[in-house]
Amino acid sequence: MPEGPELHLASLYVNKMCAGVVFTGPVRKSEVSKSPDVAFACEAYLITATSRGKEVKLTLTPMKSDDTKQRVKAGQADQAMDIVLRFGMSGYFRFTTEDELPKHAHLRFYSKETPCRVLSFVDARRFGTWHPNGTWQPDRGPCIMFEYESFREKVVSRLSDRAFDKPICEVLLNQKYFNGIGNYLRAEILFRLNIPPFVAARVVLEGLESEDLCENEKKVKDEIPDTKTSDGDTQLKRETGDLLRLCHTVPLEVVSLGGKGYDPQKADYSDFEAWLQCYYKDGMTSIRDHNGRTMWFKGDPGPMTPKVLKSPKAKKKAKKEEDHDYTDNKKVARGRSESTPKKKVVKQETATKTPKKEKDAHPKEAGSKRRETEKSEEVNAPQTKERSAARGRKSSSAEPTAGAPRRSSRMTRQNSK
DNA sequence: CGTCCACGTCTAC
DNA sequence: TAGACCTGGACGG
Structure with missing residues (x-):
């Protein structure tokens, strides 16, 4: 939430x-x-x-x-x-x-x-x-939704800040400049503009003006691909505005979805889920950014894609091995300089695409993700999300598609009632 | 039962 | 740039 x-x-x-x-x-x-x-x-x-x-x-x-x-x-x-x-x-x-x-x-x-x-x-x-007796946290920037002009001006005027050396997807989580953007919003925003997540932020942002030239409050009309046809590949993305403007309008779209998006009592996240185009969606790819956060996107990840595996899983695994490593040479051997490379088994990156054995029943479920991860193991290759219908299938094998166990795992507040 | 994952900061080597 | 901080749901065995 x-x-x-x-x-x-x-x-x-x-x-x-x-x-x-x-x-x-x-x-x-x-x-x-x-x-x-x-x-x-x-x-x-x-x-x-x-x-x-x-x-x-x-x-x-x-x-x-x-x-x-x-x-x-x-x-x-x-x-x-x-x-x-x-x-x-x-x-x-x-x-x-x-x-x-x-x-x-x-x-x-x-x-x-x-x-x-x-x-x-x-x-x-x-x-x-x-x-x-608190005040707004001083280091946080202007609100991307309700202080749009100053937000925009601040970013444009501070592009020389080394903070913008990082990949755009990571900078979008920097609250000093993007106060209000979080993990699902960064994915949705970059997806709308087809911007590879791991391109240096400055490269993406330079050239933008303080003044939003598209400043006529026209509703951002976005074609939401028919959910039924799955295959969210429908490329009708005709977005109005540049990246900074979408950092403003996309969040406002969520606000306009209304209380049901928020009020846990309603337990109704279907509108929100239907609104999502990229985050956690089937057919999309995800990899860990340099901070271990999952970045969802589609297509080219960009040149600054993290090299070393640092998924929580990989880390844990590494740790485990260390625990069982009695050779006492941990510090020396892999002490730190080479941090995690351990078994860079890098299976062929082609392993990326998982056999598509399931026809989407309904976009949703975050389930299968782990499975995918499983496959990738130590590989740094991006993973595209595969169906999870299999999941529902499996657990409730008795009840196939009909009432599709659409409990939408995540996104579903722990209220469901 | 255990593992992995989650819409975010914080602060300590 | 790792952990730390937490609970709980989905899955796997």
């Missing part, structure tokens, strides 16, 4: 659900959370939210009353407090009754009703954080 669009949808969710709701008492934190306590308590306060790139800011506003002195004396807030949150890999908001508190609700705001309801920041993996 959490890339720029989801963070923004989260702020919309808070504003919608909490409009007119009066909250009361202290803000509560789960026992297990390592994020700071939120020292705010108030007899009656309101909650609103805004977003910027990959951050959300909650504003707690005490409601007027005449007993200000008393309140202050009682340790109650009389001033608004901002809390800035980052969502990590799994954060989101829910507004529920107290007895429906989601698991992993690490920060909670209680309404004054009876029975009361609770606005929760839910974050299973706890990679998310919050900062009481």
Whole structure:
């Protein structure tokens, strides 16, 4: 969930659900959370939210009353407090009754009703954080969705920054310049323009102007290939705008998909999945970037494609071997200089294309990926995603295609209800 | 049961 | 530029 669009949808969710709701008492934190306590308590306060790139800011506003002195004396807030949150890999908001508190609700705001309801920041993996009395993180750039002009200007004017020496797909994750872009967005954006992911960012970006010449807010019309015909090869990509503009418009498309894209309650990610054209899609290729993140793309990977294998798997494998290596020469032998090459078995890269034994039933499922990886083993060659229908097939062999076990593995929030 | 993978930062050799 | 930080779902055995 959490890339720029989801963070923004989260702020919309808070504003919608909490409009007119009066909250009361202290803000509560789960026992297990390592994020700071939120020292705010108030007899009656309101909650609103805004977003910027990959951050959300909650504003707690005490409601007027005449007993200000008393309140202050009682340790109650009389001033608004901002809390800035980052969502990590799994954060989101829910507004529920107290007895429906989601698991992993690490920060909670209680309404004054009876029975009361609770606005929760839910974050299973706890990679998310919050900062009481916080401000937008200084090192993050302008929001790609709502500060488009300054975002664009900043990138164009700082192209000499060595940050742009790296492959474009990696630079797109640099929040100093692309605040709001995440792993699925970088794949979708580069795919739309057919830009090889591992081309130096500067090469891709130089020549672009600060002014967006295509500045007439015309909806980016993109042909979404008929999902049924699978074979997402339908090449009708006629995108409007340059890379920087798509860093703005593509995320906004996700926002326009609406709440169902976000609200885990709806458990309905089908629209979002249908919207995806590249990320995790069948027929696409994926390889690990220099930071170990999976880059999805199609076609030419570009000249700066990572040489050494650094998939989590490869790493783990290497580690394992080390553990079982009693020869004591680890440090010397492969200590570090040659890091991971170990068995660069590089099978013929032609191994890339997996026999297509399955006709797509329905794009979806992230399943089979591991299988592919399996095949590639130590190979650095890109892997194209193969059908996973086989997966559903397999597990529910009794039930072939009909109700296709379309539980869409990932993308499906752990709510499904 | 175990392994691999995930929409993201952080910080420590 | 590796790990670290976490939980849980999908799969494989």
